[in-house]
Amino acid sequence: MDSSGTPFELMLERLIDASPEKLYRAWTEPDLLKEWFTPRPWTVSVATLDVRPGGSNLIVMRGPEGQEFPNRGVYLEVVPNRKLVFTDAFVSAWVPSAKPFMTATITFDEEGGKTRYRARVGHWSEEDRKQHEQMGFHEGWGKATDQLVDLVSRL
């Protein structure tokens, strides 16, 4: 089930001074996810998370001018406090989306009292990987992760 070696991948990795449990909560409880998921001044206006294999999620990202971007996906694998996998290839189980773009694998591994946190985002083509990178993957996910670290430090 290791996704290493996945082609067309983008990756963010950090050692975070918080437990896997707190990081997992921040990913799976809507009120917590809203606090960190979008780099400010963007916000999350809607977060509906049915966290189970085959469950859907809807996260609406809202820009500073009020423009809204809905993101729909389906959870493929859920290992509480350890691993979450979701994809935008389906909008619900198992209705194909307009465009299969990415599959994200988030892992939370305990390491010396902290958590080795990895977000791996696989794509179906090099073109999509590059587009995601140019949309600001590293900066966007990096800032969001800063906000995540700040949030879990207060849990």
Next chain:
Amino acid sequence: MDSSGTPFELMLERLIDASPEKLYRAWTEPDLLKEWFTPRPWTVSVATLDVRPGGSNLIVMRGPEGQEFPNRGVYLEVVPNRKLVFTDAFVSAWVPSAKPFMTATITFDEEGGKTRYRARVGHWSEEDRKQHEQMGFHEGWGKATDQLVDLVSRL
């Protein structure tokens, strides 16, 4: 979890005089699947089926001249004796395939001592749906289903 209303779908439906359990076995036991899955004179030379959510399958179809066509996929949902969902969008959990083409939802519903058998095959575009139809979906899956009915009558 009902997939009705899925866009770009092809469907085969039959009322089969056998139990859901036998039909499910024919889909999930490699030695049985080999007996019916490809319309003769095509055969299945390899069937490896890790039947669980996130498990992979590999089915190699072999033509009368010996040409081989490997098909890889991943099970998305498994409800024993009731439902199987698998897709070729991943080659293993959760490695993207070269081309996400289809997601198949096979359901086995008991109906008056027989089984209402439905194979729904969703695609990510009308172009792919049409291509699958032109490749002979209805004839191919129809013949294979005849072979399936024959097999389960002998179980």
